Amino acid sequence: MSESEFATGRPQENRDTVLEVRDATVTYEMGRGQARVLNEINLDIYRGETLGIVGESGSGKSMFASTLMDAVEEPGRLQGSITYYPDEGDPIDITELEGGDTKRLRWEEIALVSQGAMSSFNPTKPIRTHFEETLSAHNADKDEGMERARSIMRDLNLDPDAILDEYQHELSGGQRQRALVALGLLLEPDVLILDEPTAALDLLMQRSILRLLYTIKEEYDITLIVISHDLPVVSGFVDRLGVMYAFEFVELGETRDVMHEGAHPYTRALLRSTPNLAMAVDDIATIEGSSPDPINIPSGCSYSPRCPIADDRCTIEDPELIELEDDHDVACFYPDRARKELPVSLSEDDSE
Amino acid sequence: MGTGESPAEKDDESPFRSQSDYDATAMDIYEVVFGRWVVAPLRVLWSDYRGRFGLLLVTFYVLVGTVGVVVIPEPSVDPINRLLSPLEQPDLRYLLGSDGVGRGLLPLMAHATPKMLKMMLAGAIFGNTLGVVVGLVSGYTGGNTDKILMTVTDVVASIPALPLLLILAAIIEPRNPYLIGVILTVQAWAGLARGIRAQVLPLRNVEYVEASRTMGQSTSTVLMKQVLPDLLPLVTLRFMSTARSVIFASVGLYFLGLLPYTSANWGVVLNSAYENSNILASFENAHWLLVPALTIAMLTFGLTLLAQAFDQVFNPRVRARHEARKADVEEDIDETDIEEGGVSQLGFQQ
């Protein structure tokens, strides 16, 4: 079981990279200047891992997901490189791909279950059509593909005979979300990106979808990237966790390390601001201030205006995301002070 | 009853108790109102090419209909100057040429304008008021009122307009331009009522309307302050298009000779040219046909452009940029631009 693997908590040697992001930047030209909605991201995503990405609204999480598929919409411009390492064969720079190759890469290698699950199906076509179209667009065998679709749906606790002939508006929120996941897995991609997989679902449905996703992941042997603004959604689910603030990663590492020993003041503030049942109510606290807008990012460390331990250096110099410990990167000048001066305890009886 | 004056202090520091040490003057209020309802909409309209062009065209007609009729002499028959081409004679009367009996086309067009404008105005006001009232009441009240009003509306909407207008024109034989305007929109309101109702129906339970109701606002205030602003784009669009359809129909009926005869009307001039087959048979006297045709088409085009551009006037995103504000507020507005640029579609917000 992966549980034991996880319990060791240490990185395994010779990890196999599936996606390598280098200096990825997305900009929007505006009448009055440029908006950076993704700022020089460097990241390796390993084959078979589950990577979680958390951050507030407008921190660039969803933009990052689009970037991984080179699907940034006009008039946004993506710079930098994203290299995909297939199981076999030569690495491919996704940003260099054109036309048919981009099409092939999308969904066959990397698929995205977007957060708009409520309207992700063509409202005038039954669910079946979406599966069939996808198969024929990628020249896949239809009978075999539909058989696979049925089996994926059964794995997701959906009755394929009922669901396939329904229209989007006839499905419940949970069914729609699962049907969309099934569509994402249809072409057996290497990487599946889930953007807010449980948003707008009831508590019980949320819980059961997370469990299904977790088991599916084991069974289908894919790399999962889970994006959410809700830490508890990813905390039990992902191996590594990246924290985004103001269009860049401020902390990245094993989930346990980031959550128990978070070294960035923002990570620690985010943990404290998340309502939960375990922490003492008085320990839960909001983050002062608001996140910057993309046109006007503060100089120096973008978190400095809200950071309780920021000093002059932070307002001038922008800290890089550097390795603090084994497989734990932080973009802060004072990780030790952050840990000492900004206490976080994930449960009432657990005082670090 | 005035209970608003400084209620007994519960807590001096309370933010609810704060008062200004400056009294607002009527001028302040006037300035705010003028800026919001006149300056800002005009600026928005002017910034849009359709709005600018439409505004110019319609203003031109209004000027001709008011000032123009004073300056331009009345049309008169002149057997000598028959079928002059435009600019053939250096005379204001024959600037646009003359018709088969020697009447100058410019005076003919100009002196028909006031009547047309009256018709348009009367028709647009009548048709739209009726449509808005029926649609609002029906959509907001719901229940049996709604059912009855909508049944009537559906019946009226199902009657083809032109055949009905023919009969009404024949029965009533209207001569007063205001009356003609009203008759011509006697069926058109039904479509607007349906449209308004369709918009009001979801609005009835939308959160901000409910909040206003919960606040204790009377139904009429809720309708005026919360519901109507949302409907304004549709209402102005329909105002322009009703005005346009009044021209369509009245010129058409005058052309057919089905409205009581009047010498100066664009449709009548058009008809007299059309009836004169030797005009139609050559390009030489084409102006007799083209001048009324263009006169009609330019006004309807202007109204169409204005209708299209008015949509922008009520769009708060566009409006925000044109309302007079402090400079530092303007800085923030670019956030909107990003959203419009499509970032929000990418899930930038969540």
Place this chain on the structure above:
Amino acid sequence: MGYLRNRLLQAVITLYSIITLGFVFIRMMPGSPSAYLRAEIQQNPGAYGLPPNPTLEQINDVMQTQMNYTPGPIWEKYISYMQGAVQGDFGTSVIVDPGASNVQLILEAAPWTIFISSAGLVYGLVAGIVLGSLMAYYEGSKMDVGLTVSMLAASSVPYYIVAILLLFLFSYNLEWFPTGGRFNTNTTPGFNYPFIAGVFNHAALPILSGITIGFGGNALSLRANSIRLLGEEHIRNAELRGLSTYTISTRYLARNAILPMYTGIVLGLAGLIGGSIILEEIFVYRGMGKLMYDATVQRDFPLMTTSLIFTTVIFVAGTLIADFTYSLIDPRAEQSSMG
């Protein structure tokens, strides 16, 4: 199936109301038609079976029969009128073609009108969809702006002005098309080439004018609908799934963009039939429009009201068909379309 019931009921209410309205209109008929008829009779008594210089009494007798003056209280007249209506009897024409059944007259003329109107509708629709898609596809380009302005212009110039200009240009000056009529009088009506060619030749300009009634508006709404759809999640999802541009533009965009216009298309047909009054007069095309025109000019009220009722019937039938077929093409119909 409550929906179906509701629509049928609504249609029945509408038809009942319009027929009643027809009755009211005939009652409201001002003095002019009888005066008109009286003058007719005096001028040409032979046509009414009277000797030259008929007496006032004789004329009154004829007028009584011609104008369906039946004695009795008003409600009795109403009932007999409604009974006739149920059996499809809307009385006879009094002036345009005295004694001829109104329904017969209309039925003879209607096919011609429906022919030019539906042709105008279909071509206008196709042109609108093609242009609208182009505009949406190249949104913001010079072509888009240019086409948008042209479509605005096209939808704002009255169709009869277009018709007059077309007539002026193509019939009188270039002499490509006839200036009036429905077919070549020197051909034998029937299924033969010269006759059919003549029919199309005569219909060309009316159809062309009819196209201009709708296509500008169609193009603009299709453009707006498509652009709105482009921002929707399912289009993006389809792109990410690697569907071809062709599939997305036809099955996702065009189809869903046309749906909201569907019911409006029926209204377009009604507009065309109404508009035929002016068009047919301009092109001297003897269809329903011309019939209505003649009836109005001559104050033939029974024929006028019957025409009004008839066009309403066409409209109501069209709306019913549109409503019932809409649920076949849009699975969300029960939820959304009934605004």
Place this chain on the structure above:
Amino acid sequence: MSTIDTDEDVIDNDEPVLSMENVSVEYQDESLLESALPDSVTDRLGMGEEPVHAVDDVSLEIGEEDVVVLIGESGSGKTTLGRTAIGLQEPTAGSVKYRGYDIEAVERGEHAGEVYAEDIRRALQIVHQDSDAALNPYRTIRSQLAEPLKLWYPTMDLNDRQERISTMLQTTGIAPPEDYMERYPHELSGGEKQRVAIIRAMLLEPDLILADEVVSALDVSLRIDIMDLLLDLQEMFGTSYLFVSHNLTNARYIADKADGRIAVMYLGRIVEVGSADDIINDPSHPYTQILKWASLPLDPDEARETITDESPMMSDEAPDPRNIPSGCRFHTTCPKAHEVCTEVDPDLIGGEEREHRAACFREEPTHEYWDSESIHGGDREIPL
């Protein structure tokens, strides 16, 4: 016109601010197409569906400066109950009383001279979930906030109004207020919009605010912010809240901080009520226990251990308020249901004197439940 003494509460008696007694709400969905016909016709043609039993026989009291959190899944009737409490929805049975006065009776004009319908209207306010829809997109923030002031303080002049709005914005953390006042809602962030909506309700100085899922559409990190704001405002104005949520963690935070109660709703009934501590640390009703189980832990170790837990629910089907099961309405899903649960409908057990009460036979050690057969062939544990 208004008879309101804006300073003190209208009535100063010992009655609770709001009490609901045996309130039931049923409603019939009427589709748009049916609405095209008069009611008499639709009835005759036999249209219309089974009524929705949104709320069924619920009693609840809300005191001065009280916080009651209604928690439940969609379809549990929590929002309907909340709307009934503040008079936006008429109960089909039972009574809703404001400070001891039956709201419907007051609306009929009874108790004139003591309390008027306008007093009650102003005393009971709402803040909605969707901050986008809460504000009119076509009007500036200033004009929307001026609305309650214009209505209830008709003599206040433009500048005083401006000043009051501005101070209020400042107090709730929207600065600089002069800029924000002139903005349209689309120029505000989600959190800011929600603040403005809260201010708008607060400007009326109500006694009770229905906070309907006010934080669930917001970013997690903003939720505490808004709940803290509500708590601060409560301190300032002594307002009571009826806070509706589907999320146990939010419920716990606000109920605990305000020392209020949590009421758990299932299919139109309150199945358990108690303090935050009772509900979170000592849940009695199996449904509350399941809700607690479903609340995701923050601690990654704990989360990883429990993520693969089998659901303790016996059925995944969402409850259908058109078709309420017999007996205890939770028995179809309950892992601890016995035969008796399919027949007898339990009341909240524990009596008036107890703060923590649950509608489950398991609360009574001598109930026949314990002798009755389990319908699942044995009780199943709910992992907590």
